[in-house]
Amino acid sequence: MKLPGLADVHVHLREPGDVHKETIRSGTEAALAGGFTTLLAMPNTHPPLVTLAEFRKAQRRASETALCDVFHFAGGSADHLAELPALGQEAVGLKIYMDQTYGPLRVDTLAALMACFKHWPPGKPIAVHAEGKNVAVAIGLAAAFNRHVHICHVSRKDEITLIAHAKQRGIQVTCEVTPHHLFLSELDARQFGPRANVRPALASQTDVEALWAHLDTVIDCIATDHAPHTLAEKLGPDAPPGMPGLETALPLMLTAVSEGRLTLERLVALMAVNPRRIYGLPAQPDTWVEVDPDDRYTISDEGLHTKSGWSPFSGRTVRGRVRRVVLRGREVFADGVVHPPYAFHSE
Ligand SMILES: [Zn+2]
Numbered sequence: 594m595k596l597p598g599l600a601d602v603h604v605h606l607r608e609p610g611d612v613h614k615e616t617i618r619s620g621t622e623a624a625l626a627g628g629f630t631t632l633l634a635m636p637n638t639h640p641p642l643v644t645l646a647e648f649r650k651a652q653r654r655a656s657e658t659a660l661c662d663v664f665h666f667a668g669g670s671a672d673h674l675a676e677l678p679a680l681g682q683e684a685v686g687l688k689i690y691m692d693q694t695y696g697p698l699r700v701d702t703l704a705a706l707m708a709c710f711k712h713w714p715p716g717k718p719i720a721v722h723a724e725g726k727n728v729a730v731a732i733g734l735a736a737a738f739n740r741h742v743h744i745c746h747v748s749r750k751d752e753i754t755l756i757a758h759a760k761q762r763g764i765q766v767t768c769e770v771t772p773h774h775l776f777l778s779e780l781d782a783r784q785f786g787p788r789a790n791v792r793p794a795l796a797s798q799t800d801v802e803a804l805w806a807h808l809d810t811v812i813d814c815i816a817t818d819h820a821p822h823t824l825a826e827k828l829g830p831d832a833p834p835g836m837p838g839l840e841t842a843l844p845l846m847l848t849a850v851s852e853g854r855l856t857l858e859r860l861v862a863l864m865a866v867n868p869r870r871i872y873g874l875p876a877q878p879d880t881w882v883e884v885d886p887d888d889r890y891t892i893s894d895e896g897l898h899t900k901s902g903w904s905p906f907s908g909r910t911v912r913g914r915v916r917r918v919v920l921r922g923r924e925v926f927a928d929g930v931v932h933p934p935y936a937f938h939s940e
Contacts, residue, residue, distance in 0.1 A: 847913025
């Protein structure tokens with residue numbers, strides 16, 4: 594069965610700064626193994642992508658080492674507002690962290706939030722990490738400034754309910770959910786211990802069911818929030834939040850299709866069509882993903898391409914395997930092996 598190349602609008606590639614967790618190259622290998630041919634990378638690297646100079650460095654690195662298409666977000670920062678108009682010409686969107694998460698970026702005063710909205714050029718989305726009441730703040734800013742706000746990794750029933758109301762009122766708001774918030778709950782968090790530490794935290798079964806109930810209507814995208822850390826870091830003191838997800842998202846969603854929880858057409862809308870529309874991503878001609886929808890297998894840490902080397906879904910049996918990926922007419926992945934489309938500069 595053939596699917597279009599998938600687009601993941603929320604990944605952390607950890608480069609620059611944390612290349613022991615992931616690199617642009619290893620993260621894009623994981624992307625191809627998972628059926629993604631386009632990634633939108635978050636700016637909370639070290640240093641963060643809050644200046645045009647750092648942003649361009651990251652893009653140059655991606656153009657040299659990425660195995661699929663990578664677009665970067667610019668980061669909102671109260672200290673670098675003057676950079677936003679120029680960043681807005683080159684970045685795929687602006688990312689604003691309204692809540693505490695991994696990395697140095699956070700915009701937590703109303704004045705700074707309004708300044709980010711004022712300085713960011715119209716026409717490109719503002720993606721927000723907003724939890725709980727901050728979802729209402731983000732929607733209020735979208736309405737007040739008449740701007741497109743994309744709410745990242747929605748995880749709670751109240752949040753998705755509020756977004757549904759905002760959409761009904763015609764406010765320019767879109768949203769994504771992650772596979773881990775669809776397939777794991779706080780019950781799993783108890784079992785997994787620190788490996789399940791993630792922001793937003795895994796939620797209740799009621800929240801999980803509310804997300805599924807809105808999958809056909811209010812939710813625009815499935816995004817992985819691929820956030821790799823090594824297992825040693827996850828199991829050590831002060832476990833950082835985040836889990837890898839690029840290689841498991843499509844098998845999990847295909848399993849849900851086989852169980853009748855959503856249609857294949859809806860899967861394609863959530864993982865390819867809507868992400869491209871929301872961020873205005875260029876088409877990728879002669880690009881597709883071949884999947885075997887009936888192949889059952891058990892997810893395992895063995896053979897993963899992400900440098901972090903583990904998955905929160907290891908041990909889970911899924912139905913649906915990525916067989917082959919063709920990007921612009923060239924085979925880039927087949928039966929577990931990534932084939933770089935061009936020779937690399939030595940690192
Ligand atoms: Zn994230």
